[in-house]
Amino acid sequence: MTKQTKYASRHKIKKDVPVGLYLLILLLCGAIIFVIVYKGKGEEIASEFKEPSTKQFSSSELLQTLENKFGLADGSLQIKTINHKKQLDIPVNPNKMDLTFANMIVKGEFETRGGKLISGIVEDGGQHLTFNVGTDTYEVKLYYKKPVSIPRKSPRYIAIVVDDFGGIGGDLLQGFLNLPVEIDFAILPGMPYSEETMNKAYEQGRETLVHLPMEPLDYPRQNPGKEAILVQMDKSEVEKIVLKHLNSLPLCSGVNNHMGSLATTDKEIMSYVMEVLRKKGKFFLDSRTSAVSVAYQIAQKAHILAFRNDLFLDSPDISNATMESKIERIKQISQNRNYVIAITHCHSAEKLKYLQDFISRIQKEGFVLKRLSELKEQEVPAII
């Protein structure tokens, strides 16, 4: 821009100012007249403009929707008013969903009706959510239904996935193949024994997963391997890599993440991944390498069959003490629901021995081994 045109445009603005001012005065006059004419209705109109959705809020319709989504009987949810606060207790069936998922549903239902979440705390094994809807405050308590009276003899299930196949062959691989056929194998793509492991497992009727490498928090110090999903990738790069890995192991029916403590916390990246899995008809297991992983929720939103790891069996070590503490934890989890999902690794003969011992221990506790995808009856909650 030359000096001359700069000057010209400034000059023009100066000239326009009085016209703008007249317009403003005109508008103000109009507004004053409007307020005077509609004086009686003034307040009503103003509040409608401020909170458009509050008007549409109907607590009976909200309760009905929530009863529906939580699989509760009609009329079983009620709002009580205590100290000017509206309280709503929602029992959650742990066999259908967990509290985090329940929380997402409630938040979504309040927000679509103009509610605002003002606090959420975890307390007494439940979640307490507070919403403002217009001038009302709603306190919602989500809690697990008392340990579902699972008849003592009814089976409790455990699905075990062994991670990191692809790098082991020979006797060690054969040792793992000798494990009960309900144990799933997760195979890293592009490794020397990836295909062999998939084929041998498939022949046995064993379920396998593509163990998809994803970016960990301390990348590149920790290396998930080549062609991993990294958070700076765009949609087409992610799709290309996921497709390549899925196509290299076509007999695998599911996918879980290898590492990924960073990538699984990234909503966008996870939605790119899940879109490919949906198209290819694969289920997903969130290995839960991060406590704040969003992978499971994003998989649910993409309407694919999804699971979440409950615990790693071989972490921090493979001592007897670790095994006992894992068994205690599994018994604890199965008080609330009748299945548990666990992951372990195939790295060494010691880990194989540890897993063999673990399997006979857990079977003695009354648990029945199940393929991961066979848990779908228990796991999949009604989609939001």
Ligand SMILES: [Zn+2]
């Ligand atoms: Zn892994």
